[in-house]
Amino acid sequence: MSPESLAETVLRLSTVSRSSPRDPNETTHWPEPDSLDRAQWFTSPELISVYGTPLWDSLDDHARRQLSFWEAVGFYSLNIHGEKLLIEGIARRLYQPGLEDVAEYLHHFLDEENQHSIWFATFCLRYGGKIYPDRKVAFPREHAPGEEDLLFFARVAVFEELVDRYNSAMGRDDRLAPVARRINANHHDEETRHLVFGRRLVEHLWRWHAPGWSDETVAGVRAHLAGYVMATWREYYNPDVYRDAGFPDPYATARQAWDHPATAAHRAALTARSLRWLYEAGILEAPVLS
Numbered sequence: 001m002s003p004e005s006l007a008e009t010v011l012r013l014s015t016v017s018r019s020s021p022r023d024p025n026e027t028t029h030w031p032e033p034d035s036l037d038r039a040q041w042f043t044s045p046e047l048i049s050v051y052g053t054p055l056w057d058s059l060d061d062h063a064r065r066q067l068s069f070w071e072a073v074g075f076y077s078l079n080i081h082g083e084k085l086l087i088e089g090i091a092r093r094l095y096q097p098g099l100e101d102v103a104e105y106l107h108h109f110l111d112e113e114n115q116h117s118i119w120f121a122t123f124c125l126r127y128g129g130k131i132y133p134d135r136k137v138a139f140p141r142e143h144a145p146g147e148e149d150l151l152f153f154a155r156v157a158v159f160e161e162l163v164d165r166y167n168s169a170m171g172r173d174d175r176l177a178p179v180a181r182r183i184n185a186n187h188h189d190e191e192t193r194h195l196v197f198g199r200r201l202v203e204h205l206w207r208w209h210a211p212g213w214s215d216e217t218v219a220g221v222r223a224h225l226a227g228y229v230m231a232t233w234r235e236y237y238n239p240d241v242y243r244d245a246g247f248p249d250p251y252a253t254a255r256q257a258w259d260h261p262a263t264a265a266h267r268a269a270l271t272a273r274s275l276r277w278l279y280e281a282g283i284l285e286a287p288v289l290s
Helices: 006-019 061-093 100-127 149-172 178-212 216-232 239-244 250-259 262-275 276-280
Strands: none
Touching: 006 178, 061 100, 061 178, 061 239, 061 250, 100 149, 149 178, 149 262, 149 276, 178 276, 216 250, 239 250, 262 276
16 A cells, blocks of 8 residues: 555545534533642653652652642643644644645644643643743744744644653543543544644655755754754753742752653653654654653
8 A cells, every 4th residue: 555645644634623623612522620629640640750750759649649730730831832832833834835735734733722722721720820931942043945844843743742642641541630631631632633744744844845955954953853852851840840839949859850860761762752753754863862
């Protein structure tokens, strides 16, 4: 059987999206209690940022569950900011020359990501009273032809690949509070389509543009994506989360959690599984984290 073309992928994914619309305000899709008992788990213990470190060992069960709540607020905030940039970037690229063939699915992509943001923001604001600020900083620069689009969609794909590993695991975790489990499961359900689309589009843009780029531009693309992976992981170790969870020195906590061999091994393993397709496509040449 011959590989599916990008046009065939767009048609297939658009058909699925049309057949399964969601209303984020319907309680049948997300039961929304007015208040939550924070003695429940909201993040799978194994996915909490300090898991496997002496910091985790120092916490009693109550403190671990409280941390799991604030880590959920942090994770959902990270998703909100990622999807805000995604929505803005896709909206600018609708019917852009060279992307006309994917415009139909971009509309579905926008609609679904907007719904996801509603789920995440409702949880953060209703139960945590806040959305944590975005810590990423972007610096504008000149790009080679096609480079900006490739980097945008590659960043989107990288972000969603990493996030989906967490969504997939937590959507199946019966230990979690039902609302947290449902948010993760619903997000994973629709992200599977976005991941397929993202991979196909990034590979297409790479094959189209990279042969015309200089070696310096290709090296810059690879360095940029490696740096983006690292910056995305850094946001999982959020001092604001540690402060709300009661750690006396949240920045020292972030450093200790990031530097521990157990968390480094977790990041490296998950990154390797999530981004293998970028190596197979020749977009990345060496492991980003090891």
